[in-house]
Amino acid sequence: MRPTLTQFDMATIAIRTILPLKSPADVLLRQFFRDHPAAGQNDRAVIAEIVFGILRHRFFLECLTEKTTPRALLLAYLVKFEGMNLRELTTFINESEAKWLAHIKAVTLASQPLAIQAEFPQWFMEKLQKFLSDAEILRLGQALQQPAPLDLRVNTLLAKRDEILTLLNQKSIDAHATPYSPIGIRLTGKPAINKDPLFLSGKIEVQDEGSQILGYLLAPRRSEMVVDFCAGAGGKALMLGALMHSQGRIYAFDISEKRLNNLKPRLKRSGLSNLHPHRINNENDARIKRLYGKIDRVLVDVPCSGLGTLRRNPDLKWRQTPQSIEELKHKQADILSSAANLVKPGGRLVYATCSLLPEENQEIIECFLSGNTLFTRLNCANLLAQQKIPLDTGEYLQLSPALHQTDGFFAAALERKK
Template identity: 50%
Template sequence: MRLPPAILANTEEVLREILRFTSPADTTLSRYFKDHPRLGSRERGAVAEGIYAILRNKSFFTDFAEAGQSPTMRRLTILGLAEAVGVDSLGGLTEEETEFLNRIAQIDRTLMPAQMQSNLPKWLFDKFVAQYGEAETLALAHALNQPAPLDLRVNTIKATRDEVVARLLEAPIAAEPTPYAPLGLRVLKKPSLQNLPLFKEGAIEVQDEGSQVLAQIVGAKRGEMVVDFCAGAGGKTLALGALMRNTGRLYAFDVSEKRLAKLKPRLARSGLSNVHPVQIAHERDAKVKRLAGKIDKVLVDAPCSGLGTLRRNPDVKWRQKETAIAEMQEKQAAILDGAARLLKGGGRLIYATCSLLDEENDWIVEQFLKQHEEFTLVPMHQVLAEQKIDLEMGDYLKMLPHKHHTDGFFAAVLERKPLPPRPPKPVEGEDVAADADAADAADA
């Protein structure tokens, strides 16, 4: 069944707005659909998939869209929709445009220059090549250029993984266990989940398998005090709360009131009562300082370039600027330094990003360890063995789309050395003030 010709005009209209790169593509699409309520679900799906196809293949498409009789923006639109829904589903094409699409379909993209094959901006392609080599960069870029699968996390407060699989089949929705995350399911298609009883009851949450593994390596246990330092909308927070079996105290810190507001309905569905959302002004907020030296585990999922999420957010590679990486590094180092103060002796600090660049990952951790002798690196292979996760890693967690079929994630586990014992309480006649000063120094 062909799409109505008007879909070409709708897609071109929203494409013009998205290519200004003034806001995330999903935000712009959401606003557009709200302003155009007459578009049905099939039409909205075609527009969205067409837009994402253009963003994924922008280098390749732009090169060919600029050479032709019809306007460049219309050609871009046609290329994106043809990639997303197929030429036969498009209505309203001229004979010249149909011939154009058939000609493009015959091109062997593997014979094109490597950067054009990658569909990455030059600065990012060059960084990836320097870090991974050209062959692996092309494999990585190809994986980043595919739509991400739909992964779910089972909330063990409400159900077991087997129970969820059985109930999904009744829908009917086919899902299979994820290979690494012990509570993950990969849905084989992309059905709407919002109206499913399982979703409304809080038995499932949408969460990429890599993000689930990250929550798992925190090692949060029953009765502990844990902080999710950059909680955002709380996907990892909810995973941590369930791992703690709804005991202890779990603080969800974030500087954004809007992001924390998105956590509230998810928290209500989850059945968790051990989560405490807290808005902070910055990493040295008084609310943070009050917990200094009291926390068992701190997860810092730091703000980053987001380059590991290009399967879901292909516009990021075009919106993100090379100059922003240095600014990110400064912010990441400051947040990690502030979060480190929370930990008690023997506590663990988990630094993570969804970036693929060493500059935001290894470099930040190495710089931190040079400046904080009270912390040591716990090799990731040891942490994964503790959590019984069958993943081969060295010192760090590095999950890559072309190897692990997840978003790109980095993590390092840093452990605070045990604090020196407090001096004995003074006996009568000793200098109490001097002993107090010594105790304060030991805590510093």
């Protein structure tokens, strides 16, 4: 990538606008582009790539720059991660900057402390070191510094995966079957898939392969009643509806009207008739209580730190803190406890996060089970084997970008005793 002078100047302004990170980086970037309507599609792509590249490598870049100004971060990024040489930068830099860039060109990442190489803040490093070796931390950090691939889910109500793969490849879109999800497709590059007729007709949806695996852990049947407890924009609920062949009934609950509104056009495209979105006030809403003990399958993808999604959301490293993790843990325990009340005897609950931390994952489940004798833990590897999915991470599902090329997902499957 070689930015033009205009793109360089706009990227500098974008970095200055976004780096305080008072909101999620993608939200701030969308607002920046709204405030700069003259930026064309190519300009936006280049600027977005630069901004997220700097966020992925910010710790190392700040080590290289005495003054961590947006301009210095941008120049260091172009030299160290985009491979631009000083001759290519002559139109952008002055003499003192040229000397500094020549100096930092010789600085290697391997010479830095582990936290800088992995691009993790110290508080996060300390948490990881409790259960990972230094080599594992470095491998995880390097994986999380790479942009995530674009994964699709085939809507099996309307199409088959082989058919979609053929159609995509006929359009010269490099597409391959995902290794674990039987209905997933991974694309090379980032084509504008949201404008493709396959997307507009509801035959494909954008969904990380790890997220798709959660649907297979829940494994809803056609005639069942299912709840997606923290549905968000409904990606998992849509998948569950397709797995149920649009039969039975799915409730998609969320506290955010805005997120559920984002589900409406997706639901219309999907062809599903069994999915019912409802806004709730909290996990103890009257709508929830009316369903206590009546639901066959409950998916609880709780609000979490999101630290398993750093490939997509590198800004979370600075926006999360040890204090925010503590607050999330209490919320996660409360939501799990409330959602468990929905499950009928013999029913299944899947608890999931996109966090890497045991305190949001295993520890929440162990604490819940120690105080709730109505539930037993199921073996996730066995459940996936029943679905003919060759993925064994033990009793719990633990997906890692370093090992599985997905986001960092955790899931536990619980069954209410009959």
